[in-house]
Amino acid sequence: MLACRTVALLAPDPHLAPVRSVSGSLDIPLLPAQSASETLIEFRDVYKSFGDKHILRGASFCVRRGEAVGIIGGSGTGKSTTLRIAAGLLQPDAGQVLVRGVERVGLMADQPDSDGALVMGLVFQSAALFDSLTVGENVGFLLLEHSKLPKTRIKKLVAAALRKVGLRGVENLMPSELSGGMKKRVALARAIIRDDQHAQAEQLIMYDEPTAGLDPVASTVVEDLIRGMHTPTSARSRGGITSYMVVTHQHSTIRRAVDRLIFLNDGKVVWQGTVKEFDACDVPIVRQFASGSLDGPITYV
Numbered sequence: 001m002l003a004c005r006t007v008a009l010l011a012p013d014p015h016l017a018p019v020r021s022v023s024g025s026l027d028i029p030l031l032p033a034q035s036a037s038e039t040l041i042e043f044r045d046v047y048k049s050f051g052d053k054h055i056l057r058g059a060s061f062c063v064r065r066g067e068a069v070g071i072i073g074g075s076g077t078g079k080s081t082t083l084r085i086a087a088g089l090l091q092p093d094a095g096q097v098l099v100r101g102v103e104r105v106g107l108m109a110d111q112p113d114s115d116g117a118l119v120m121g122l123v124f125q126s127a128a129l130f131d132s133l134t135v136g137e138n139v140g141f142l143l144l145e146h147s148k149l150p151k152t153r154i155k156k157l158v159a160a161a162l163r164k165v166g167l168r169g170v171e172n173l174m175p176s177e178l179s180g181g182m183k184k185r186v187a188l189a190r191a192i193i194r195d196d197q198h199a200q201a202e203q204l205i206m207y208d209e210p211t212a213g214l215d216p217v218a219s220t221v222v223e224d225l226i227r228g229m230h231t232p233t234s235a236r237s238r239g240g241i242t243s244y245m246v247v248t249h250q251h252s253t254i255r256r257a258v259d260r261l262i263f264l265n266d267g268k269v270v271w272q273g274t275v276k277e278f279d280a281c282d283v284p285i286v287r288q289f290a291s292g293s294l295d296g297p298i299t300y301v
């Protein structure tokens with residue numbers, strides 16, 4: 001049985017990720033096969049189109065327990081779509097998504113819930129806070145709407161989640177009173193809040209461009225929070241964010257918050273490797289992307 005719960009919120013402006021295999025014409029080595037127990041999420045030959053826009057065209061990868069994975073690629077290559085499929089908010093047209101080795105059928109909302117679950121959280125690109133709700137109501141939204149917990153308990157859980165992202169005493173503020181960086185941190189708190197039933201569950205958090213639009217210092221704060229909240233070695237039974245995926249265009253985020261990169265292009269994973277390997281890589285498409293050059297296999301119209 002799948003044991004997952006997605007805590008992403010379908011907020012007004014939701015926006016919306018890869019590990020094991022590569023495809024396409026590039027000659028890229030596959031990572032060694034991993035045991036299913038170490039693989040939290042795996043895409044096998046996933047396809048997704050919107051109308052006549054064919055976005056994912058055989059994307060395959062996996063994210064293993066303990067990893068901090070960055071998803072990179074040109075604009076419109078389907079990074080956010082990948083995160084939304086991984087989080088179970090969107091269904092692939094073809095291919096398989098496996099969660100801890102078990103194929104997910106349908107959307108996350110259709111999955112049975114259970115204790116000891118893998119909890120997935122998605123932090124939307126725009127923070128996507130509800131403008132008419134206070135910070136506290138935003139962070140506690142899911143629990144307020146979908147749990148039977150007493151409000152006093154939810155308040156405590158909200159305060160604890162906010163503390164984890166370095167915010168205190170902001171529960172009664174409105175989102176309009178927050179800076180861009182604070183909004184992102186509130187969105188992080190909303191993704192990591194957990195009820196008592198899931199307190200021991202391991203978490204896979206997906207961040208969609210978490211530092212987009214932030215100044216360099218605010219970006220560093222968010223990058224260090226993402227890194228700091230990662231508990232790669234925590235046993236499943238003790239909870240914590242064991243793995244995360246982050247879609248980013250920012251070099252600072254790649255440097256500070258990512259260990260391994262997955263490069264999406266033309267609907268497929270065309271390269272993956274460590275950040276160090278990325279820097280040293282001489283695959284033309286990777287070099288072009290890293291340097292921002294107009295010359296190379298990536299063309300923009």
Ligand SMILES: Nc1ncnc2c1ncn2[C@@H]1O[C@H](COP(=O)(O)OP(=O)(O)OP(=O)(O)O)[C@@H](O)[C@H]1O
Binds near residue numbers: 081
């Ligand atoms: N629900 C949808 N309906 C129709 N088209 C969509 C939908 N979601 C995404 N798309 C389209 O799919 C393409 C890929 O979008 P996606 O947001 O996944 O790309 P991305 O790689 O994250 O882009 P960016 O780096 O610009 O954020 C875009 O052309 C987008 O307009």
